[in-house]
Amino acid sequence: MAISLVVNGEAHALDVPPTRRLLSVLRDDLALLGAKHGCGEGACGACAVLLDGKPVVSCLLPVGAAEGRTVTTIEGLDEAAAALQEAFVAEDALQCGFCTPGQIVSASALIASDPTPTREAIRVAMAGNICRCGAYPKIERAILRASGQAVG
Structure with a gap:
């Protein structure tokens, strides 16, 4: 399924399952390595990114929830x-x-x-x-x- 989102000011259309975690997409598909996999449970904040300007834990967020939205990583601040x-x-x-x-x-x-x-x-x-x-x-x-x- 195509997921469209803007990451660090650049539009992306990704053919990924909507249930895949945003952190995995950022790191594995877009080579943005600033957000880290820490606890995998949303408790440590190592994976924090901004979604429409608000901090979220990307290790728990399905990429489908970012459809049509703006993601900012440490690389894009x-x-x-x-x-x-x-x-x-x-x-x-x-x-x-x-x-x-x-x-x-x-x-x-x-x-x-x-x-x-x-x-x-x-x-x-x-x-x-x-x-x-x-x-x-x-x-x-x-x-x-x-x-x-x-x-x-």
């Missing part, structure tokens, strides 16, 4: 994500880096909807992203920094 990436580096908010693409995707959606989020808003928005290295305070500071707020 704009210059706002560059500020997040710089803030993550400046705050040492990454260690192994496995979760970082999902963290940045989720954080970019947060800042897009709330340009100056509170610490509590950051915690709520990032609750679906697990960092096994335990860099949570640094991730929070990086998001504050990227949104132009005092990190202290």
Whole structure:
């Protein structure tokens, strides 16, 4: 079945089963490797992408649910994500880096909807992203920094 969607600004018509997971299509068919397969249960956020600007876990989402919609992966984020990436580096908010693409995707959606989020808003928005290295305070500071707020 042909599934039509826009990924990172590029239209795609894919002949894939609509029940196939979006993460598999992104990685295997479109060679977009930023979203990772972590838990496979939607609990870790390593597979986070934006669907029409909202963060979703692509490991659970059937590609058919993305029919006619816009998907943005870490590879397709704009210059706002560059500020997040710089803030993550400046705050040492990454260690192994496995979760970082999902963290940045989720954080970019947060800042897009709330340009100056509170610490509590950051915690709520990032609750679906697990960092096994335990860099949570640094991730929070990086998001504050990227949104132009005092990190202290």
